[in-house]
Amino acid sequence: xxxxxxxxxxxxxxxxxxxxxxxxxxxxxxxxxxxxxxxxxxxxxxxxxxxxxxxxxxxxxxxxxxxxxxxxxxxxxxxxxxxxxxxxxxxxxxxxxxxxxxxxxxxxxxxxxxxxxxxxxxxxxxxxxxxxxxxxxxxxxxxxx
Amino acid sequence: xxxxxxxxxxxxxxxxxxxxxxxxxxxxxxxxxxxxxxxxxxxxxxxxxxxxxxxxxxxxxxxxxxxxxxxxxxxxxxxxxxxxxxxxxxxxxxxxxxxxxxxxxxxxxxxxxxxxxxxxxxxxxxxxxxxxxxxxxxxxxxxxxxxx
Numbered sequence: 001x002x003x004x005x006x007x008x009x010x011x012x013x014x015x016x017x018x019x020x021x022x023x024x025x026x027x028x029x030x031x032x033x034x035x036x037x038x039x040x041x042x043x044x045x046x047x048x049x050x051x052x053x054x055x056x057x058x059x060x061x062x063x064x065x066x067x068x069x070x071x072x073x074x075x076x077x078x079x080x081x082x083x084x085x086x087x088x089x090x091x092x093x094x095x096x097x098x099x100x101x102x103x104x105x106x107x108x109x110x111x112x113x114x115x116x117x118x119x120x121x122x123x124x125x126x127x128x129x130x131x132x133x134x135x136x137x138x139x140x141x142x143x144x145x
Numbered sequence: 146x147x148x149x150x151x152x153x154x155x156x157x158x159x160x161x162x163x164x165x166x167x168x169x170x171x172x173x174x175x176x177x178x179x180x181x182x183x184x185x186x187x188x189x190x191x192x193x194x195x196x197x198x199x200x201x202x203x204x205x206x207x208x209x210x211x212x213x214x215x216x217x218x219x220x221x222x223x224x225x226x227x228x229x230x231x232x233x234x235x236x237x238x239x240x241x242x243x244x245x246x247x248x249x250x251x252x253x254x255x256x257x258x259x260x261x262x263x264x265x266x267x268x269x270x271x272x273x274x275x276x277x278x279x280x281x282x283x284x285x286x287x288x289x290x291x292x293x
Binding site for chain 2: 035044047079126127130
């Protein structure tokens with residue numbers, strides 16, 4: 001596969017290029033009711049060479065995943081209408097979806113993050129999602145494939 | 146005005162926004178995402194942030210003016226705005242939201258009113274700077290291809 005640096009069309013250092021060269025072609029699902037956050041997270045993923053789809057709430061995410069679409073990573077917001085991230089994560093795990101799910105939330109209180117983690121997340125990060133955190137999650141996913 | 150001068154003005158504006166604490170390093174991260182494939186990325190992010198923020202501020206004003214304040218609802222809106230402002234790098238707006246949530250936890254109506262005023266002030270301050278930034282960006286974008 002081509003290097004992510006070439007796909008980005010940007011000048012990057014040799015070290016940066018190394019860390020972006022995944023062994024596998026990765027895909028992600030961005031779940032957030034905020035169009036702004038979906039835009040930012042999809043762009044972050046794109047610059048790392050990861051194709052992504054989006055869902056506006058937990059129910060959409062569950063429907064997409066249970067329809068047979070498979071992803072290597074799910075970025076899950078907490079607070080969403082229709083179905084929130086906690087409920088969506090629980091439902092996905094109950095239905096055997098073992099994709100890495102990274103919770104991305106503005107909730108900063110420890111008990112809130114623990115509650116979210118308890119639904120079955122692999123990890124949880126307070127917004128804003130950083131490139132470093134996303135890269136780390138993708139590298140973990142890539143290494144396990 | 147020359148392209149170089151426009152870029153100088155834009156960079157100067159950005160510098161002042163960082164120095165004033167209006168923006169934090171998260172905005173840097175967003176700038177780094179803008180590339181030739183998506184030259185309007187920053188403008189779109191800012192536009193969406195402003196749309197979301199003004200909708201939320203409208204809801205907060207409406208709910209705070211109720212005879213009985215629903216602090217759970219208020220907290221949910223402030224929480225949303227905190228998330229948006231953190232993701233766009235609008236540092237002072239984010240800090241004002243943190244203060245607001247504190248007042249909500251204490252069911253402190255007066256504290257919430259003060260916090261809402263602060264959020265409004267910080268939001269409209271950063272918005273006015275963002276508007277200038279977008280105008281400069283648009284002029285830079287329009288200028289560059291013509292003079293290649």
